Amino acid sequence: MAELAPIVSGRGLSFMAGGKALVTEASLELRPGETTILIGPNGAGKSTLLKLVTGELKPAGGEVLLDGDALPAIPHWRLACQRAVMAQQTRLAFPFSVYEVARLGVDGVGRALSRQRREAMVGECLAAAGVVDLAPRRYQTLSGGEQQRVQFARVLCQLEAGRSVAERQALFLDEPIASLDLCHQLALLDMARAIAARGVAVLIVLHDINLAVTYADRLVVMDRGRIVAQGEPAATLDDALLRHVFKVDLSFSRAPAAGLPFLLPQQHRPGSAA
Numbered sequence: 001m002a003e004l005a006p007i008v009s010g011r012g013l014s015f016m017a018g019g020k021a022l023v024t025e026a027s028l029e030l031r032p033g034e035t036t037i038l039i040g041p042n043g044a045g046k047s048t049l050l051k052l053v054t055g056e057l058k059p060a061g062g063e064v065l066l067d068g069d070a071l072p073a074i075p076h077w078r079l080a081c082q083r084a085v086m087a088q089q090t091r092l093a094f095p096f097s098v099y100e101v102a103r104l105g106v107d108g109v110g111r112a113l114s115r116q117r118r119e120a121m122v123g124e125c126l127a128a129a130g131v132v133d134l135a136p137r138r139y140q141t142l143s144g145g146e147q148q149r150v151q152f153a154r155v156l157c158q159l160e161a162g163r164s165v166a167e168r169q170a171l172f173l174d175e176p177i178a179s180l181d182l183c184h185q186l187a188l189l190d191m192a193r194a195i196a197a198r199g200v201a202v203l204i205v206l207h208d209i210n211l212a213v214t215y216a217d218r219l220v221v222m223d224r225g226r227i228v229a230q231g232e233p234a235a236t237l238d239d240a241l242l243r244h245v246f247k248v249d250l251s252f253s254r255a256p257a258a259g260l261p262f263l264l265p266q267q268h269r270p271g272s273a274a
Contacts, residue, residue, distance in 0.1 A: 005068075006031050007168050007201040008083075010053045012062035015045075022048045024225045025062070030170055030201035035193055037212040038205045040222035041246055046205045047088060047174050049222065053203070054085050054172050067168055080109050081162035083170040084155040088178065090147070092139055098150050099135040102126050105157030113164060121160050122153075129153035130187060144179035152176060152188055159200065170201040177206070189215045209246075213237065221245060 006029035015023040023045045030036055030053075038046045051057040053064050055071045064071040066082060074082075084105070092101065102125060106118045113121070126132040129152045134142065139150060152173075159169055173192060177185040189204075193215055196202040206212045212219060213233045221229040221236065223245045229236050239251050 004032050007067055007170050008053055008203075009065040010049070010062065011065070013049065013052050013059045013064070014061035015048055015052055015057060016060050021225050023052060023059075026052075026222075026225075026227045027062075028053070028220055028227065028230065030203055032168060032199045032201050033196055034217040035196045035202045035204065035215055036218045036220060037216035038203065038220045038222065039207070039209060039212050043224075044222040044245075045225040046222050048225075050172055050174050050203065050205055054083065055079065056085070066170075077108070078166070080158065081165040082168065083172065084158040084162070085172045086151050086155045086174065086176055088174045090151050096139050097135065098131060098137050098139055098142070099126070101139050101150050102131075102135075102153040102157055105154040105159075106161045109158055110161030110164060113161065118161070122157055125153045125156035125160060126150075128156055128191060130184065145181065145184065148176060148179050149184060149188070152191075156191075156195075159195065168199070168201075170203070171195055173202070173204045175205050175207070177208075177211075185211070209237070 008030040010026060010028050013023055013026045014021065026045070026049055028036070038049065040046050048057065052059050055064065066074055066079070099122060103118075103122050105125070106113075106121055110118050110121065123132065126135055129149045131146065131149045131153055134146060134150070139147065142150065155171065159171060162169060171192070176188055180188065189211065192202050192204060196217075204215075216233050219230060219233050219236045220227055221241065228245060229241060237252065242248055242250055242252075
């Protein structure tokens, strides 16, 4: 079967800040139906690269194409329909309720939809993110993990509303599980995979290598601003890369000492929890 054309293409991307190169000649493609996970040590340039391919930052070199069109040339309304972004941290200055924060994903994108459909969409996405019971609460009163799940509901709303306009979409998640407990980490990543299965191109920045291997169709490994490896997880990660990039002397597929408990996220299967 012919490979589908990429929804997002980053070509030779570079970015400087304070005289330092944060990203250097980075290229990647995000294809429909694929979950791409970006890993690397702190300061490797992962979040900066994500901001470049979403258009939040302007590259010093290279270009980003969205369905073949240069990102700066795409009208904002169309961009909002084609891609949704969940940042590492989102601060709100106004006392919005959880429902109102999620509804921001629909406002301005789903105007062609009926009011009834928009309201139903917000409820469905809050439920999918596991925060429907928090709908009347003020966003600022929530824990960090609860706020992240509300932001995830917001991007779900944006994607769903955008589908009424754009058939090909991309989802960008920057450290979406950083403040979540294990149950909600897996639930969010399961949902991201389900979104990809619908034909969306998904890019996630993660630190947890085990979870990255579990959920990625394609891994992209960064070190000191450069992409040093990318491909299917089994063909990308090895002991030498761990030592070179992450500066740890560990081995894949090696069990710990006898009697020491350990957890393998690879054993997780969506819907397996009681």
